Amino acid sequence: xxxxxxxxxxxxxxxxxxxxxxxxxxxxxxxxxxxxxxxxxxxxxxxxxxxxxxxxxxxxxxxxxxxxxxxxxxxxxxxxxxxxxxxxxxxxxxxxxxxxxxxxxxxxxxxxxxxxxxxxxxxxxxxxxxxxxxxxxxxxxxxxxxxxxxxxxxxxxxxxxxxxxxxxxxxxxxxxxxxxxxxxxxxxxxxxxxxx
Ligand code: S3P
Numbered sequence: 001x002x003x004x005x006x007x008x009x010x011x012x013x014x015x016x017x018x019x020x021x022x023x024x025x026x027x028x029x030x031x032x033x034x035x036x037x038x039x040x041x042x043x044x045x046x047x048x049x050x051x052x053x054x055x056x057x058x059x060x061x062x063x064x065x066x067x068x069x070x071x072x073x074x075x076x077x078x079x080x081x082x083x084x085x086x087x088x089x090x091x092x093x094x095x096x097x098x099x100x101x102x103x104x105x106x107x108x109x110x111x112x113x114x115x116x117x118x119x120x121x122x123x124x125x126x127x128x129x130x131x132x133x134x135x136x137x138x139x140x141x142x143x144x145x146x147x148x149x150x151x152x153x154x155x156x157x158x159x160x161x162x163x164x165x166x167x168x169x170x171x172x173x174x175x176x177x178x179x180x181x182x183x184x185x186x187x188x189x190x191x192x193x194x195x196x
Contacts, residue, residue: 022121023098028164029127030157031105031144032137033173038180039102045181049099056084069145085113089120109163125184126164127173
């Protein structure tokens with residue numbers, strides 16, 4: 001058992017009681033797809049709590065994400081990311097919070113992270129976005145250590161696709177954030193999970 005209480009192996013699956021509604025959404029997708037912006041708006045519209053995993057990582061490590069990559073390396077970043085996720089999920093469960101959680105672009109690549117999200121009953125939504133839009137949004141922004149150049153960006157996207165495709169639902173995130181939120185709210189069957 002962790003200090004946050006996010007134990008995966010014991011007891012009934014959280015939120016799995018008959019008739020229980022899953023009011024837990026996790027947003028996944030590649031860098032630049034708008035997880036934080038859309039997540040923030042969606043949570044505000046629903047009146048749910050908003051968690052931003054990248055922000056939690058930065059505050060846990062007391063370092064920016066580029067500094068974590070530079071000083072500690074990507075394997076250490078992935079460990080911190082898993083710990084931050086575990087803490088967030090523990091808090092959601094403990095407080096029985098309805099929430100929207102913006103993941104990092106690589107979070108669901110680690111199988112234990114995906115398993116934890118599923119265990120805690122999250123509906124995982126992939127913000128699909130055209131490559132040209134992702135490139136335009138990420139170009140010139142310096143806080144993404146995995147954005148080196150266009151060809152490695154495209155390669156990483158191709159590697160990530162199967163993981164994103166495992167999401168419960170997807171929406172077109174090339175649209176403006178408010179439209180993306182509307183699309184999420186109209187999703188079926190995921191929409192059924194949003195009802196309070
Ligand atoms: C990463 C994406 C970033 C951040 C880190 C690693 C990735 O988050 O977690 O730089 O592996 O794709 P965003 O997707 O929010 O940019």
